[in-house]
Each structure stands twice: as structure tokens, then as C-alpha cells.
Amino acid sequence: MAYNYGDPLKSKPADTQWDTISSPNDNPELSTVDQKWGLLFDKGSPTERFGQFTRGIANYIKDVYVPEKTLAIPPAKMAKFYATYKLKNENYPLGTIFQALPHDHISWIYRYLGCEYHLVQDEDLNKAPTIPALTPFGFSRWMTLFVLAYPSEESQRLDKVVLMMPIDADGVLIERKPERLPKQLSRHLLPLKRSREPRELLKFALPGFKDLATSSQTSSKIPIINSKSSSSPTKHHDDPYSKESSNSENHSAKSSLRTHVPDERHVHFRHGRQTNSTQQRREKAVVHNTKYNND
Numbered sequence: 001m002a003y004n005y006g007d008p009l010k011s012k013p014a015d016t017q018w019d020t021i022s023s024p025n026d027n028p029e030l031s032t033v034d035q036k037w038g039l040l041f042d043k044g045s046p047t048e049r050f051g052q053f054t055r056g057i058a059n060y061i062k063d064v065y066v067p068e069k070t071l072a073i074p075p076a077k078m079a080k081f082y083a084t085y086k087l088k089n090e091n092y093p094l095g096t097i098f099q100a101l102p103h104d105h106i107s108w109i110y111r112y113l114g115c116e117y118h119l120v121q122d123e124d125l126n127k128a129p130t131i132p133a134l135t136p137f138g139f140s141r142w143m144t145l146f147v148l149a150y151p152s153e154e155s156q157r158l159d160k161v162v163l164m165m166p167i168d169a170d171g172v173l174i175e176r177k178p179e180r181l182p183k184q185l186s187r188h189l190l191p192l193k194r195s196r197e198p199r200e201l202l203k204f205a206l207p208g209f210k211d212l213a214t215s216s217q218t219s220s221k222i223p224i225i226n227s228k229s230s231s232s233p234t235k236h237h238d239d240p241y242s243k244e245s246s247n248s249e250n251h252s253a254k255s256s257l258r259t260h261v262p263d264e265r266h267v268h269f270r271h272g273r274q275t276n277s278t279q280q281r282r283e284k285a286v287v288h289n290t291k292y293n294n295d
Contacts, residue, residue: 031186033182033184033186034186034188034189036181036182037049037053037181037182037185037186037189040053040189040190041189041190041191044148044191044195046144046147046148049169050140050144051137051140051170052169052170052171052172053167053169053170053181054136054139054140054143054144055136055137055139055140055170055171056167056168056169056170056181057139057143057161057165057167058073058134058135058136058139058140058170059136059168059170060165060166060167060168061073061077061078061081061139062077062136065077065080065081070120070133071118071120071133072117072118072120072133072134072135072138073133073134073135073138073139074120074131074132074133075098075099075101075103075106075131075132075133076098076099078094078098078134079094079095079096079098079099082094082095082098083095084164085157085160085161085164087153087156087157089153090153091149091150091153091210092202092206092209092210093209097206097209103130103131103132104130106132107119107132109205109206110132110134110138110142112201112204112205113141113142113145113201113202113205114141115134115138115139115141115142116134116135116137116138116141117132117133117134117135117138118132118133118135119131119132119133120133136170145198145201145202146198146202147190147191148191148194148195148197148198149194149195149198149199149201149202150194150199151190151191151192151193151194152187152194154190155185155187155190158185158190159184159185159187162181162182162183162184162185163183163184166180167180167181168180168181169181
């Protein structure tokens with residue numbers, strides 16, 4: 001039976017037992033700090049407030065990490081972020097991934113996961129842009145997937161982030177000044193249980209890497225996709241937008257990309273609260289509408 005890999009609360013077949021996404025406590029006692037954070041997840045979906053938070057992190061990374069004031073977040077800055085806020089028990093060696101993977105592979109991962117990014121240049125401005133760099137919205141999508149897939153682990157990371165990093169909520173002004181977010185993030189503001197669907201998305205997008213997170217292998221042994229190798233990339237990792245791909249391969253690959261886990265923009269767009277044409281065009285680029293058939 002074919003079914004929609006869409007909203008994890010709506011798309012599962014009746015006979016399939018999936019993890020649910022819920023709050024750790026249906027009626028948690030909210031502290032003053034919790035109330036300042038507001039609602040980050042509502043019935044398993046990230047809210048616009050969570051988007052303001054994660055885009056605020058993205059703004060800090062692109063503006064403060066060297067080189068400063070970049071247009072987006074290149075892999076080197078992502079590697080630094082995960083090296084700075086590394087967990088004792090990582091699910092994926094993300095710092096190593098962003099250091100070791102070639103740019104075309106990272107681009108493929110971003111496209112598969114629906115993370116908005118730009119291609120940017122390195123120091124040589126005479127060269128064509130080839131470096132994939134996440135926009136704040138793309139970074140927000142990336143963080144959303146990991147929080148839904150591994151909420152306990154990512155809660156620990158975000159707790160470190162808010163403690164060490166001065167974060168302004170993206171797009172929020174109070175008395176004409178950016179809203180500075182609290183330095184403490186309670187665990188119960190994020191989902192309690194893991195969601196299987198984002199875990200499956202990440203597992204497919206990052207095959208072979210999860211085992212390395214707990215192994216003693218070095219970065220030199222990390223499975224790297226080399227577009228010039230006769231044996232790589234593996235068939236399911238062919239770039240669906242590569243000029244070398246055949247039409248049939250393109251169709252098959254693009255079909256596999258019709259995968260959606262809700263992000264905060266999709267929720268608001270779906271409810272008709274987002275009307276800006278630029279945001280709508282970005283929405284179409286990031287969120288893949290899902291089509292499915294019931295056999």
C-alpha cells in the first residue's frame with residue numbers, strides 16, 4: 001500500500017503503529033521564562049515562534065561566525081556550529097559531515113530534505129558559485145527535522161545554544177529593538193517523543209553516517225560521495241537535477257523528493273495567514289506537496 005509521507009499525524013495507515021509527537025505534559029506548569037518563549041510546537045507542528053527562534057540562531061551564525069556578514073550559512077559555518085555545540089552522544093557526526101562531504105553531496109541533502117539554500121562563491125569571486133549555503137529559512141527547516149526526529153538530544157543542544165549565544169527573535173521588534181530570547185529553554189517546550197517520519201528522512205539522506213556517530217572511525221573513513229567515482233554516488237543518491245541523469249532517473253528521483261514534514265511556514269501558509277508573494281514562492285521551493293494513492 002502506498003501512502004503519503006506527509007504530516008506524521010495524518011498520513012499513517014490505520015494499521016501502522018508510529019511514534020506520536022506530543023508535549024511532555026499536557027498541562028505543564030509554565031514558568032515566567034517559559035511564557036516568554038511562547039508556544040514552540042502545536043500538536044506536533046512547529047509554530048512561527050519556533051521559526052523566529054531558529055532563524056535567530058541562523059542570523060547569528062551567518063553574521064558573527066567568520067567570515068562575518070555572509071548572505072547565508074556555508075558548510076564551514078555549519079561545521080563550526082556543530083563543533084561548538086557538540087553533544088556527548090550524537091546521532092550523526094554532523095560536524096564531520098559538513099567538513100568532509102563534497103559540496104554537490106551537501107546540495108543533494110538539502111534538496112532532498114527541503115532545506116532552502118543558495119550557491120555562493122568562495123574567496124575567489126571570479127569563480128562560479130558552487131558552495132551550498134543555507135538561508136535562515138533553510139536552517140530553520142534543518143533544525144526542525146532534527147528536533148522532531150531526536151527531541152531529547154536536540155533539546156540538550158539548544159539548551160547550550162541559548163545559554164552561550166545571544167539570540168534575537170527573527171523579525172520581532174519590541175520598542176523598535178529586536179527581541180532578545182531567554183537564556184534558558186525548558187525541555188517541555190519541545191516534543192516529548194521522537195517522530196519516526198523525520199528519522200526516516202534523515203536516515204535516507206545521511207545513509208551510513210549514523211553508525212559513525214558512536215564509532216571510533218576518523219573523518220578520513222567517513223563515507224564520502226565522489227561524483228567522479230565509478231562506484232559513487234550510489235544509485236539512490238544520484239542528483240535528481242544533475243545533467244548526467246536520464247529523464248527516467250529524474251522522474252524517479254523527483255518522485256522520491258515529494259516528502260513533507262511540517263515546518264512553521266507550511267502551517268501558516270496552509271491556514272491562509274501568509275500572503276506575501278515572495279514568501280509564497282519560497283514556500284513552493286522548500287515544501288514539497290505530497291501525492292499518494294491507496295492501493
